[in-house]
Amino acid sequence: MPHAADRLTIGELAGRSGLATSALRYYEELGLITSERTAGGQRRYHRSMLRRLAFVRAAQRVGLSLEEARHTLARLPTERAPNATQWAPVARAWQQRIDEQIAELELLRRKLSGCVGCGCLSLKKCALYNPDDTAATHGPGARWLLGDTPPEPPGRD
Template sequence: MRADDILSIGQVAARTGLAVSAIRYYEDMGLITPMRAPGGNRRFRRADIRRLSFVRIAQGFGFTLPRIAELLADLPEARTPTAKDWKDISEGFKQELDQKIATLTKLRDDLDGCIGCGCLSLERCALYNRDDTAAQKGDGPRYLMGDTSD
């Protein structure tokens, strides 16, 4: 490992755009595992920049930190992850993103018909939940999540 492959927390913050406190928090969450210098200071591998960038991107897509930690757990700690390592975790990530995109598209399309529709009839409303029957299908906004009223 070259000397310039080891970075201080300040250098990682500058490269990722994250606050030092956020990097420490992500360490506490187990998303990254820095080494310690003899004086106790955190030292990061250059590969941690990619991990932290992944965290920022995944959070932007609405993934929770525990879910991001699950995804990152499949990456090796003892070496820099390879393109294949990243590809392997991206497959599950893509499937979840596709599901989120489908849900958001349905939400957008259904709400577009509701906002200002003026139907004034709950009987014709696609989102109407008479007697809370949607609760039998599970929690959350069932009809917006793809369930039907039949």
């Protein structure tokens, strides 16, 4: 064991979190994590930072920016695990985001499925190019796949 106390050096935190030390310093600068300093000025991290980092990583996967993660983190306890009351709204919000992402991906997947056998990406024949469900999903106006476009005037492909 490299050192005595129950505080983690930046290298240890890096090893345990899977993040680079440079990333950890950056996160600290952003206020995502905090540290104490030794007499000599080196960082020492409380182990609760592991939780915060796990949270940040999860937040990123849910599609949040580091700034957004910071805001959410600010409403959770610093050194303690959040209790159910604190955690529930966060978890619910995230689940909603996740559900939306899954729904989007499944829509795209279905469209691709339809295309595997159809010599696809041929305008007017393919679900990838025709609104229907996409239109419903993405608001008003003709939309296909991932962008807007009129359903192609006359002309061929």
